[in-house]
Amino acid sequence: MQIANGNLPIPNHQIANPKCPVPAFIPSALLPTTKGCILAYRYKQMNPLWPEFILAFAAVIVSCGFPSDCAASEVRVGVAMVDITPPPGIPMAGYYHERGADGVLDPLYSKAMVIESGGERAALVVLDLISIRRAITDNARAAIEKTTGIKAGSVMISATHAHTGPELTDPGQVASVLPEQKRLVIDYSEGLPGRIVESVRLANERLQAAQLAVAEGRCEDLTFNRRYFMRDGSVGWNPGKRNANIVMPAGPSDTEVKLLYVERPGANGPTQSIATYVNFAMHPDTCGGNKISADWPGALSRVLGGYHGTNHATLVANGTCGNLNHVDTSWAWPQGTAIEQHRIATILGASVFQAYKHLTPLATGPIHAKSQFVELELPHTTTEEVQEAKQTLDATKDDRDGNFMKLVRANRALDIAARQGKPYRVEVQVIALGKDVAWVSLPGEIFVELGLAIKKRSPFPHTFLVELANESVGYVPDRRSYSEGNYEPESARCAAGSGEKLVEAAVTVLTELHK
Numbered sequence: 001m002q003i004a005n006g007n008l009p010i011p012n013h014q015i016a017n018p019k020c021p022v023p024a025f026i027p028s029a030l031l032p033t034t035k036g037c038i039l040a041y042r043y044k045q046m047n048p049l050w051p052e053f054i055l056a057f058a059a060v061i062v063s064c065g066f067p068s069d070c071a072a073s074e075v076r077v078g079v080a081m082v083d084i085t086p087p088p089g090i091p092m093a094g095y096y097h098e099r100g101a102d103g104v105l106d107p108l109y110s111k112a113m114v115i116e117s118g119g120e121r122a123a124l125v126v127l128d129l130i131s132i133r134r135a136i137t138d139n140a141r142a143a144i145e146k147t148t149g150i151k152a153g154s155v156m157i158s159a160t161h162a163h164t165g166p167e168l169t170d171p172g173q174v175a176s177v178l179p180e181q182k183r184l185v186i187d188y189s190e191g192l193p194g195r196i197v198e199s200v201r202l203a204n205e206r207l208q209a210a211q212l213a214v215a216e217g218r219c220e221d222l223t224f225n226r227r228y229f230m231r232d233g234s235v236g237w238n239p240g241k242r243n244a245n246i247v248m249p250a251g252p253s254d255t256e257v258k259l260l261y262v263e264r265p266g267a268n269g270p271t272q273s274i275a276t277y278v279n280f281a282m283h284p285d286t287c288g289g290n291k292i293s294a295d296w297p298g299a300l301s302r303v304l305g306g307y308h309g310t311n312h313a314t315l316v317a318n319g320t321c322g323n324l325n326h327v328d329t330s331w332a333w334p335q336g337t338a339i340e341q342h343r344i345a346t347i348l349g350a351s352v353f354q355a356y357k358h359l360t361p362l363a364t365g366p367i368h369a370k371s372q373f374v375e376l377e378l379p380h381t382t383t384e385e386v387q388e389a390k391q392t393l394d395a396t397k398d399d400r401d402g403n404f405m406k407l408v409r410a411n412r413a414l415d416i417a418a419r420q421g422k423p424y425r426v427e428v429q430v431i432a433l434g435k436d437v438a439w440v441s442l443p444g445e446i447f448v449e450l451g452l453a454i455k456k457r458s459p460f461p462h463t464f465l466v467e468l469a470n471e472s473v474g475y476v477p478d479r480r481s482y483s484e485g486n487y488e489p490e491s492a493r494c495a496a497g498s499g500e501k502l503v504e505a506a507v508t509v510l511t512e513l514h515k
């Protein structure tokens with residue numbers, strides 16, 4: 001709205017704010033929010049031209065058009081999606097045997113959401129990939145800061161953990177890939193930071209006034225702890241359907257579906273939405289096969305897109321699902337092909353739609369980011385184990401025919417030996433929006449027990465847990481699970497106690513940002 005003179009039409013709903021003490025020199029009609037009140041008062045102290053400021057400030061107020069709380073117009077959000085589907089033939093990640101992509105079920109994306117609030121910006125990026133490597137994050141963050149001005153430390157890049165995407169590599173390192181396919185992985189990995197940057201650049205360019213809301217839904221009977229106490233006293237891992245030796249799950253699940261919903265100011269229905277950021281914890285390894293697919297996060301995006309339309313983006317951040325997957329061992333039907341993602345997206349989509357009814361408008365505040373770097377010790381390995389691991393890898397190329405755990409242990413021993421005793425230095429990053437919402441990045445496949453501990457201790461009412469973010473050290477079980485053994489603890493590249501260190505770091509940074 002253009003303001004031609006001082007006769008400002010101030011709608012009634014923008015006037016009253018009982019929390020705002022009104023200084024005598026400012027007309028009360030120009031003070032719709034507590035925040036605006038403070039801003040105007042401070043400006044008066046600093047600048048004798050305050051009447052001009054008041055006019056400009058009022059112009060912002062009048063143009064917001066948001067019926068319930070004009071403070072929401074202080075937030076701007078932009079979203080963008082860039083296709084990162086790899087070329088045919090590329091080696092696929094996720095299993096201990098070679099797979100080359102021979103088709104595409106659905107495309108992979110880098111999805112970015114840029115949030116501007118209180119004069120600061122942050123970017124949340126989710127990738128339809130198995131994980132993200134530190135070198136890729138560092139390259140992308142540096143270029144994002146250069147291109148958009150968004151601080152590198154305010155960019156969180158996470159992977160959904162889709163098992164039907166490409167392998168990635170660090171510069172100069174390509175193991176476990178056939179020679180003729182090396183080039184595809186190198187080219188893809190080198191090109192990925194540029195695609196991530198492009199998604200953030202476009203999202204930043206599309207920043208628009210927005211109102212935000214949050215909701216916590218529940219999705220029961222979909223994500224399960226895949227470790228079980230067995231009758232023989234052991235802890236089983238994916239013990240199979242209707243296994244009579246199962247006693248009970250060896251740990252909890254997390255049925256929470258957390259949403260950040262973004263819509264245009266004054267929106268009154270689903271077609272004026274901008275984005276839904278969904279946080280749910282469950283392994284996306286439902287398809288198998290050799291076709292590229294974003295797995296259930298892609299299917300969920302299509303379900304929500306069918307409701308909101310093509311201008312809406314669904315960003316899925318996986319929660320702490322290191323030991324959670326979709327396999328219901330009490331149910332006889334098969335769950336391991338590409339059709340499974342449609343069943344999952346229907347059920348999870350229903351939970352999202354139900355949670356929409358409980359969306360609560362967000363009291364926004366400035367957006368801040370802070371990271372803490374944590375040292376994680378290596379597990380102990382012996383020279384004999386490393387020697388045996390080399391022999392195993394020379395003799396065994398495929399995890400089928402009962403070789404799975406043999407390959408898991410061999411690869412782990414060699415990875416640990418390659419570090420020559422050097423601990424990992426990993427990042428735990430928190431992005432906080434006001435005092436109500438925070439995102440926590442965690443650098444690997446985190447056990448659900450650890451995530452639940454962070455949620456319980458977080459001072460923020462809404463805490464999004466984003467695993468496989470900014471980098472990955474592989475599985476991070478809780479301390480108890482190391483003593484119980486089986487796949488994840490025996491695959492973990494970090495020592496027992498690492499997960500608890502990450503929890504402490506997360507709670508420390510959350511507490512600092514909530515002050």
Ligand SMILES: [Zn+2]
Nearest residue numbers: 161283322445
């Ligand atoms: Zn996994």
